[in-house]
Amino acid sequence: MDVTNDIRGRMEGAVEWDVTKDLSLEAGVEARLNNNIGSMDRIHTFAGATYEIGKHFKIGGEYILINIYNNKHHGWDSNRHRVNLNFEGEIKFGDFEFSIRERVQSTFRTGSVKLYEKANPEAILRSRLMTTYKIPHSRWSPYLLFELYNTLNTPIPMADLNDYNGETFKYITRYRGGLGAKYRIDRNNRLDFYYYIDFDRSYDIDYRKDGTIKPVKLERELRHIFGISYKFKI
Numbered sequence: 001m002d003v004t005n006d007i008r009g010r011m012e013g014a015v016e017w018d019v020t021k022d023l024s025l026e027a028g029v030e031a032r033l034n035n036n037i038g039s040m041d042r043i044h045t046f047a048g049a050t051y052e053i054g055k056h057f058k059i060g061g062e063y064i065l066i067n068i069y070n071n072k073h074h075g076w077d078s079n080r081h082r083v084n085l086n087f088e089g090e091i092k093f094g095d096f097e098f099s100i101r102e103r104v105q106s107t108f109r110t111g112s113v114k115l116y117e118k119a120n121p122e123a124i125l126r127s128r129l130m131t132t133y134k135i136p137h138s139r140w141s142p143y144l145l146f147e148l149y150n151t152l153n154t155p156i157p158m159a160d161l162n163d164y165n166g167e168t169f170k171y172i173t174r175y176r177g178g179l180g181a182k183y184r185i186d187r188n189n190r191l192d193f194y195y196y197i198d199f200d201r202s203y204d205i206d207y208r209k210d211g212t213i214k215p216v217k218l219e220r221e222l223r224h225i226f227g228i229s230y231k232f233k234i
Contacts, residue, residue, distance in 0.1 A: 003220045008041065009033040010227035017234040022052040028231075037226075040069040048084070060086040066107075078111030097132040104152075116155050116164055117205040123152040124173070132182075142181040149174035157203070161211040175199045178225075190231045198223040 014028025027047040034041035048062030066080035083106050090099035108121040128147040135141065149172065156167045180194030204217040 003222050005222050006034055006224070007036045008223055008225045009037040010225060010229075012227070012229040014229070014231045015234065016231055024050050026050070030229075035071065039071045042066055042068045050086070056089055056091055058086070058088040058090075060084075060088075062086070078109070080107055080109050082107045095134045095136060097134070099128075099130045099132075101128045101130070102126070103128070114205070116157070116161060116207070117203070119153040119155060119168065125150045125152055139184040140181055141184075143179070145176075145178045145180075147174075147176040147178075148172055149176075154203075155205075157205050157213055157216055159213055161207045161213070173201055188233050190233065192227075192229040192231070194225075194227050194229075196223075196225040196227075198225055 010030060010032050012028060012030040014026055016024055016026045018024045025048070028045075030044040030046070032041040032044070033039065044064050044066055046062055046064040048060060050058055050060035052058050062084040064082040064084070066082060068077045068080065069075075070077045085104045086101060087103075088099060088101040090097055092098075103126040105124045105126055106121045107124075109118075113120045126147060126149050128145055130143060130145040132141055132143040151170055151173050153168045154171065155164070156169050158164045176196055176198045178194055178196040180192060183191040183193070185191060200221045200223060202219050204219050206214045208214060
């Protein structure tokens, strides 16, 4: 089965504000490029909050407005609205930090959606493992991560569309591995450079005019994502 390859880019700018010792707020904008970094893909505008529960646990929430650019028609498509709920635990051993994050991600599409192919809103569980190393006497902190995307409410394909009853199933839709390095410019300014290799898979489901299902296609894409993020901490 063929695998589509693409090189993508991301550029992000954000502001973080520590409201209290345990509560922080963050807002920013991220631009994403696709088609071998040759065209605009989408823009994410986001705002969120994180609350620390003791030394080892964090909970948080985030809202993202997604504007997708349609390169075929040279215009912006309908907006998408996304909400993330994060639960993260971390522990330190010397200069190493290990963390695990569970994120429940729900995306609502305002345009037309094949409801027998994707739910609206669509729910995904993202599970991430991450290791960070703080280099002694240095401003650099390199890290490694691995993440799985697991759909929570994908509709089950039916032999006949008239039999569709809203049943759902789960499957892993994305595998992501990454490496990067954070650089502390000074007390208030941070940079993050990263590379992700992203294997995405999804089912293309369609029906004939008489309601019978066409052969289900598994579409696969391998994405190489290069990104840079800047954060100003108030």
